[in-house]
Amino acid sequence: MYSFTEENYLKAIYKLQEQSSEAINTNAIAISIQTKAASVTDMIKKLSEKKLLEYEKYKGVVLTELGKKVAIETVRKHRLWETFLHNKLNFTWDAVHDIAEQLEHIQSQELIDKLDDFLGFPSHDPHGDPIPGKNGEIKESNFVILSELMEGETGIISGVVNHSSLFLKHLESNELILGKRIMVEEVVAFDNSFQVKIEGKKILQLSNEVARNILVKKMK
Amino acid sequence: MYSFTEENYLKAIYKLQEQSSEAINTNAIAISIQTKAASVTDMIKKLSEKKLLEYEKYKGVVLTELGKKVAIETVRKHRLWETFLHNKLNFTWDAVHDIAEQLEHIQSQELIDKLDDFLGFPSHDPHGDPIPGKNGEIKESNFVILSELMEGETGIISGVVNHSSLFLKHLESNELILGKRIMVEEVVAFDNSFQVKIEGKKILQLSNEVARNILVKKMK
DNA sequence: AAATATTTTTAGACTAATCTAAAAATTGTA
DNA sequence: TACAATTTTTAGATTAGTCTAAAAATATTT
Structure with a gap:
């Protein structure tokens, strides 16, 4: 079209x-x-x-409304393909974007619907961005940035604010991976850096810059 | 490239x-x-x-050798995508071709390798055509056309000779589906049509035209 | 072998998307 | 408000791929 x-x-x-x-x-x-x-x-x-x-x-x-509709459909395709690449083909966080840029232009409504089904109708892509639904509706997500957590609070890593390949690679090499549980042990007053514990074992020191670019789902 | x-x-x-x-x-x-x-x-x-x-x-x-290499890579991509569409997304036999025509041009070696892995390194696509390997090698397949079977012989439906959408739809609406066991009950001398039994239950009458366009793996 | 038919190539034009360089409009500043 | 700086548009060219119509080459028939 x-x-x-x-x-x-x-x-x-x-x-x-x-x-x-x-x-x-x-x-x-x-x-x-x-x-x-x-x-x-x-x-x-x-x-x-x-x-x-x-x-x-x-x-x-x-x-126009029409233009917006086409744009949202393209975003939907992009994010579904990113999810496929990450969840099914095991591509790393930083590698999915460029390939999805190509895949998003494949023309077939049926393909996207079946892909959505195959992936279990995911609400968010591997970067934590919401995936528009079939009718273009976009869910609000209740993610917060990691730097908003208080000492002692816990969140599940759910996405990123900065999408650059450099940042994503940095996260992955530090085991800061989608779905991991992260607990704030200490907020260092001097530089606002964060001492965190990842899923029971590793303790890491994160700069405020890093903490401001990680999205988490806050645990109660 | x-x-x-x-x-x-x-x-x-x-x-x-x-x-x-x-x-x-x-x-x-x-x-x-x-x-x-x-x-x-x-x-x-x-x-x-x-x-x-x-x-x-x-x-x-x-x-040239180079041209042949590029062509075979494209065929490999096409057939892997067809397999994905059929096996994972449940597209019907006749619907996969047009979408694969688009997908085969996505540029990423890693994507194809990971897709191949995800699909379990399939040897043939849903039409029974061999999928070239990573190095361009093409396996010989030992499929025969259904019309070569003798009365009493059994085969597994493994592909088609005619790839037309019309023919593929006809097969599907008669439960002549990939992987099904088919047994030749009788070859009618008059018009060389075939009376066959599909996987224990259905008995069908197939014209010679149809029988000549179905590939089966012969059972011993 | 000449005449005819078919296939292939050339010439020139078209569309989509892009670019550079220059002109026009808008915005910011003294 | 007028001058300078910036942004945007226009004009004209370029590239990839396609087309039609005509010319050239090859193949077929008599």
Whole structure:
């Protein structure tokens, strides 16, 4: 229905819209999609003609309901494929993104529905991001960042804020893996770093920077 | 590495080469790939420059070792994805081909290796076609066509000769499904049709046309 | 072997997506 | 408010893949 490129533009604009609430300007799209502003202008004209977004010269763009729907469908596909790669094929946390960028453009509604079923209708992908449902609904997640936990509190590692490959690799090499139970032993007043215990055995020292980028499900 | 289109041309030429032993001519490729002869001429020039095939004007083409390697890798990906779709996602026999046509172009060696592992290193896809190994080796299969069985002989349904959606749907609606045991009760002399018994219960009458297009593994 | 039919190639054009360089509009600042 | 800086758009070119129509080569028939 929509091309590889069109889907990528819509997804990028959708993600920018999630953060800003104002119309998205050309340069922001160009940076996010790693292309030139002139190319973006061309493409948004085309998307505007197809009623996927509203565009006024020099004023930036806003997705229409249709554009948003297509974007959310693409996000849904991306996150389901990431979950497949991680849960079924044992790809590491940091390796799934690039492959899912390709897989998300496969055209088949039936494929996505069956994949969703096969994975057990997961609510979140391996990075802790919510997976939109078949009708585009997105569940609120009750994850908090690790640095919000008090001394003595426990959480289950459920996702990340920073998605960079560097950060994800760092986590994995320290056994900070999805699903692991983590307990805050001490918050060091001096630098706000965290001393934590992972699933009974390992004790680790985490910088505040790291603690601010890990999502946990808080245990009562 | 190679584009979607390049891979499709190489795969098509490879399949034509499997049948003919002579150089493959432009028109045959055009028909197989559903395009025009002029487009084929353009593309084979390009593939020839990239050393993927040998081309002499008006004489047709022959794949080089490199071209053959790329073609076999694409076939391997296609058949592994078909197996995934059928075995894991429960797609019917006739639905897997079109989706695999898209999935076969996803670029990631690691993905294919992990998928192969996940599927248990299958030797054949759901149509009974052999899945090339990681190094391009293709196992001989000892399947025979159903119409070669004598009265009283038994086989396991293992694949098809005709891959058309029409034929595959016909088989499925008659419970002629991969893995089922089939026994020849009678070969009707008049029209060479087959009376068969499927896995203990159903008795079916199969035309010779149908019997010639089902592959079975013969039981001793 | 000449005439005819078929196949293949060339020439030139088209679309989607991209780019660079320059022009136009907007925003920020003195 | 006017000048400078930044952002955005336009104009024109490029690449991959495709097409039609015509020309050239090959194959077939008489």
